[in-house]
Amino acid sequence: xxxxxIHGLTKRxxxxxxxxxxxxxxxxxxxxxxxxxxxAGKSTTIRILLGLLNKNDGxxxxxxxxxxxxxxxxxxxxxxxxxxxxxxxNMTGGEVIDFLGRLRGSYSKERRAxxxxxxxxxxxxxxxxxxxxxxxxxxxxxAFVSDVELLVLDEPTSGLDPLMEDVFQQCVKEVxxxxxxxxxxxxxxxxxxxxxxxxxxxxxxxxxxxGSMEELKALxxxxxxxxxxxxxxxxxKRDAERGA
Amino acid sequence: xxxxxxxxxxxxxxxxRQNRIFTLVxxxxxxxxxxxxxxxxxxxxxTQEALVEMGVSLIDPLTEAMHGPLLDIxxxxxxxxxxxxxxxxxxxxxxxxxxxxxxxxxxxxxKRELLGANVTGSLATLAAALVDMVLINALAAVLAxxxxxxxxxxxxxxxxxxxxxxxxxxxxxxxxGTVAQFFVSTTAARGMSFGLLGLLFGLHILWNxxxxxxxxxFFNPLEWPLLIHPFAGERFHLLLIPLALGxxxxxxxxxxxxxxxxxxxxxxxxxGRAFAKPGLRNLSALAWRTQKGLFLAWFCFYAVFSFALGYxxxxxxxxxxxxxxxxxxxxxxxxxxxxxxxLMLYVLGMLISVYVMMSAGILRREEETKGETLLSMPVxxxxxxxxxxxxxxxxxxxxxxxxxxxxxxxxxxxxEDKGALVRLFFEMAGMIPAxxxxxxxxxxxxxxxxxxxxxxxxGLLTLFVLMEIxxxxxxxxxxLYALSPFSWITPLKAVQPAAAPLVLCIAIVLLTGTGIALxxxxxxxx
Numbered sequence: 001x002x003x004x005x006i007h008g009l010t011k012r013x014x015x016x017x018x019x020x021x022x023x024x025x026x027x028x029x030x031x032x033x034x035x036x037x038x039x040a041g042k043s044t045t046i047r048i049l050l051g052l053l054n055k056n057d058g059x060x061x062x063x064x065x066x067x068x069x070x071x072x073x074x075x076x077x078x079x080x081x082x083x084x085x086x087x088x089x090n091m092t093g094g095e096v097i098d099f100l101g102r103l104r105g106s107y108s109k110e111r112r113a114x115x116x117x118x119x120x121x122x123x124x125x126x127x128x129x130x131x132x133x134x135x136x137x138x139x140x141x142x143a144f145v146s147d148v149e150l151l152v153l154d155e156p157t158s159g160l161d162p163l164m165e166d167v168f169q170q171c172v173k174e175v176x177x178x179x180x181x182x183x184x185x186x187x188x189x190x191x192x193x194x195x196x197x198x199x200x201x202x203x204x205x206x207x208x209x210x211g212s213m214e215e216l217k218a219l220x221x222x223x224x225x226x227x228x229x230x231x232x233x234x235x236x237k238r239d240a241e242r243g244a
Numbered sequence: 245x246x247x248x249x250x251x252x253x254x255x256x257x258x259x260x261r262q263n264r265i266f267t268l269v270x271x272x273x274x275x276x277x278x279x280x281x282x283x284x285x286x287x288x289x290x291t292q293e294a295l296v297e298m299g300v301s302l303i304d305p306l307t308e309a310m311h312g313p314l315l316d317i318x319x320x321x322x323x324x325x326x327x328x329x330x331x332x333x334x335x336x337x338x339x340x341x342x343x344x345x346x347x348x349x350x351x352x353x354x355k356r357e358l359l360g361a362n363v364t365g366s367l368a369t370l371a372a373a374l375v376d377m378v379l380i381n382a383l384a385a386v387l388a389x390x391x392x393x394x395x396x397x398x399x400x401x402x403x404x405x406x407x408x409x410x411x412x413x414x415x416x417x418x419x420x421g422t423v424a425q426f427f428v429s430t431t432a433a434r435g436m437s438f439g440l441l442g443l444l445f446g447l448h449i450l451w452n453x454x455x456x457x458x459x460x461x462f463f464n465p466l467e468w469p470l471l472i473h474p475f476a477g478e479r480f481h482l483l484l485i486p487l488a489l490g491x492x493x494x495x496x497x498x499x500x501x502x503x504x505x506x507x508x509x510x511x512x513x514x515x516g517r518a519f520a521k522p523g524l525r526n527l528s529a530l531a532w533r534t535q536k537g538l539f540l541a542w543f544c545f546y547a548v549f550s551f552a553l554g555y556x557x558x559x560x561x562x563x564x565x566x567x568x569x570x571x572x573x574x575x576x577x578x579x580x581x582x583x584x585x586x587l588m589l590y591v592l593g594m595l596i597s598v599y600v601m602m603s604a605g606i607l608r609r610e611e612e613t614k615g616e617t618l619l620s621m622p623v624x625x626x627x628x629x630x631x632x633x634x635x636x637x638x639x640x641x642x643x644x645x646x647x648x649x650x651x652x653x654x655x656x657x658x659x660e661d662k663g664a665l666v667r668l669f670f671e672m673a674g675m676i677p678a679x680x681x682x683x684x685x686x687x688x689x690x691x692x693x694x695x696x697x698x699x700x701x702x703g704l705l706t707l708f709v710l711m712e713i714x715x716x717x718x719x720x721x722x723x724l725y726a727l728s729p730f731s732w733i734t735p736l737k738a739v740q741p742a743a744a745p746l747v748l749c750i751a752i753v754l755l756t757g758t759g760i761a762l763x764x765x766x767x768x769x770x
Binding site: 086 | 429515518519520524525526613619620621623624765768
C-alpha cells in the first residue's frame with residue numbers, strides 16, 4: 001500500500017518552474033524523509049499535497065484520493081505542521097491546540113495533557129510572546145494529539161532545542177509504530193538519518209535520488225563516512241565539477 | 245549620544261528606499277490636490293463677482309462643518325479653505341502609517357532586533373523614522389508651496405498654508421511614534437493612533453458646528469491651518485505651538501523607548517487561559533476572535549459619535565437657516581433641519597466602507613499568515629470566507645443601523661422632533677447596499693488579485709470619493725458617476741431610480757459570488 005504517489009508533478013509560478021516532473025512514492029506505515037537545499041521545491045510539493053496549490057501537470061494521489069479535489073475529506077485523515085508556524089496573537093497556546101483539535105475532529109484530552117507535558121509547553125502564554133520554537137511546539141502538539149493516518153511535517157524542528165528534538169524523534173517513531181505514515185521534510189540530516197525509513201532527495205524541482213536508507217548509503221564512496229551528510233556534500237561536489 | 249543615535253543616517257537611507265510608491269504618493273498628492281482645486285476654482289470663478297456669488301452657494305452646511313469659516317473671499321482664500329482639512333488628514337494618515345510601520349511593526353516582525361544587533365544606537369530606529377517622516381512631510385509641503393506660487397496664489401499666504409498642514413502632519417506622526425511605545429501589538433498601536441486622529445477630527449467638526457472659539461482648538465492639529473490665517477493676516481507665531489508640542493512629544497517617545505525592552509510595551513502582557521472555552525470550535529468562533537476588536541471599536545465609536553451629532557444638530561440648524569443661498573439645496577434635502585443631518589449621515593455612512601475594507605483585510609491576512617494551518621484542516625475554503633463575511637456585511641450593517649438609531653435618538657432629545665428617529669434610522673439603513681457593494685469589490689479582489697487587494701480597494705474608494713466631489717462640481721458626467729456605488733444612494737440627487745437598491749444588490753451578489761468562486765480555484769496561502 002502506498003500513502004502518497006506522485007508522478008511527473010509540475011508546478012509553475014508565472015515563468016518560474018518550481019517543480020519539474022517530481023516522482024515520489026511513500027509506502028504506508030513508513031517515515032519518509034524529504035530532503036534538499038533551500039528553494040528546491042520541498043514546501044511547494046507539500047502545499048500541492050495539501051491541496052493549497054493546484055498542480056500544472058502530473059498525477060498526485062494522497063491516501064487514494066486527489067488532494068485538490070477531495071481536500072476536505074482528506075484533511076480529516078491527515079495533520080500538517082508548516083515550516084513557519086504563525087498563530088493567532090490574541091490566543092494562548094492551549095486555546096490554539098484545543099481549537100485546531102476540535103476543527104480536525106479527532107482529539108482527546110488525555111493525549112493533549114500527555115503531549116503538552118512531553119514537549120514542556122506553557123499553554124497559558126499568548127501566542128504573540130511565544131518564541132519560534134514554542135510556536136512550533138504548539139503546532140506539533142496539535143498534530144500529534146490528533147488520531148490521523150498521515151502526518152505531513154515541513155521542517156518542524158528547526159526552532160527546537162536538542163532536548164525537544166529528542167522528544168520529537170520519539171513521537172515520530174511512535175506514530176510509525178502505530179502503523180501510520182509520516183512525511184518529514186527536513187534540513188537536519190542527522191534527524192532524517194535517525195528516524196526515516198525511506199528518503200527522497202529533491203534539487204531544482206526534480207527528485208534526484210529516492211530509496212531506503214541502506215540503498216542511499218550504498219551510493220557513498222568507501223573512503224567516506226557513511227552519513228547522509230557525506231552523500232549530500234557529494235552532490236554539491238558533482239555540481240561544482242560539472243560547472244567547471 | 246553615540247550610544248543612542250549611532251547609525252541613524254544609514255537607517256534613514258534604508259527606510260527611504262522602502263515603500264517608494266507609498267512615499268511618492270505621499271509627496272505628490274498634497275501639491276496635486278492644491279493644484280486641482282486652484283485650477284478648478286480659477287475656471288469656476290473667473291471674476292471676483294463670480295467668486296462672491298457662486299462661492300457662497302458652494303458653502304453647504306456639511307462643508308461648513310468640515311472646513312470651518314471662510315476667512316477670505318478670493319481664489320487663494322477659497323483654495324486654502326477647501327483643501328486644508330484634506331491635506332492635514334492626508335499628511336496625518338501617511339505619517340501615522342509610516343511611523344507605526346517603522347517602529348512597532350518592524351519590532352513585531354523582528355526587524356528591529358536585526359537592526360539593533362547591528363552597529364546602531366538604541367534609539368536610532370525611532371529617530372530615523374521620525375526624521376524621515378518630518379523630511380517627507382517637509383518636501384511634500386515645499387512641492388505644494390511651489391504649485392501654489394506657480395499658479396499665482398501669493399507667496400506669504402501660500403507659505404502659511406503649507407507650513408500649517410506641514411506642522412499638523414508632523415505632530416500627528418510624532419504622536420503615532422509615541423503611541424507605538426505603549427502597545428506591544430501593531431494593530432493596537434495603529435488603532436489607537438487612528439482613534440486619536442478620529443477624536444481630533446470629531447472635535448474639529450463639533451467646534452465648527454457650534455461656531456464657538458474654544459481655546460483647546462490651539463492644541464488640535466486639524467485647526468492649525470485655519471488658525472494660521474493664510475491670506476487673511478498670517479499669524480506665523482502660531483507655529484510655536486506645534487513646534488513646542490512636537491518637540492515635547494518627540495522627547496517623550498525617545499524617553500519611553502530608552503526605558504523599555506525590545507518587543508515589550510509599557511502596557512504589560514497578561515497570560516491567558518490554558519484551555520479554550522467550549523465555544524471555540526469552528527471558523528465562526530475564530531472569526532469572532534479575529535474580528536471583534538475592529539468591529540467593537542467601530543460600533544462603539546459610531547454609536548457615541550452619532551448620538552452627539554444628532555443631539556448637536558439643532559446648533560447647526562440655527563446656523564444655516566439664515567443662509568438664503570442654500571435654499572435650493574436645503575429644499576432638495578427636505579428642509580433645513582433635515583439637510584444638515586442627511587449630509588452628515590451620508591459622509592458617516594461612506595466612511596463605514598473603510599471598516600468594510602479593514603474587515604476584508606483581516607480575512608486576507610488570515611489567509612496569508614494562517615492559511616496553511618487553517619486550510620489543511622477539514623474545512624471548505626468558502627466556509628473561511630463566509631465566517632468573515634458575517635463581519636464584512638453583517639458587521640457593517642450593524643454599525644450603520646446602530647448609528648442611525650443613535651443619531652435619531654440624539655435628534656429626538658436635542659430637537660424634540662419626534663419623527664426624527666424613524667426618518668434618520670431609515671436614511672442610514674438605506675445606505676447599507678452601497679457599503680456592501682464596497683465589500684463585494686473587496687471580496688472580488690480577494691479572489692482575483694489577493695496580493696494587490698489592499699492597494700486596489702483603497703485606491704478605488706479614494707476614486708469613488710473623488711468622483712463624488714467632481715460630480716458635485718459638475719466636472720464629470722452622470723454616466724461615469726454611476727460607476728460609484730455611492731451615486732445610487734446620495735441624498736444630493738433629488739430622486740433616485742426605484743430600482744437603485746436592486747441594482748446594488750445584484751452587483752453585490754455578482755461581485756461576492758465571483759470572488760468566492762475565484763478563491764476556490766486559485767492557489768491559497770500565498
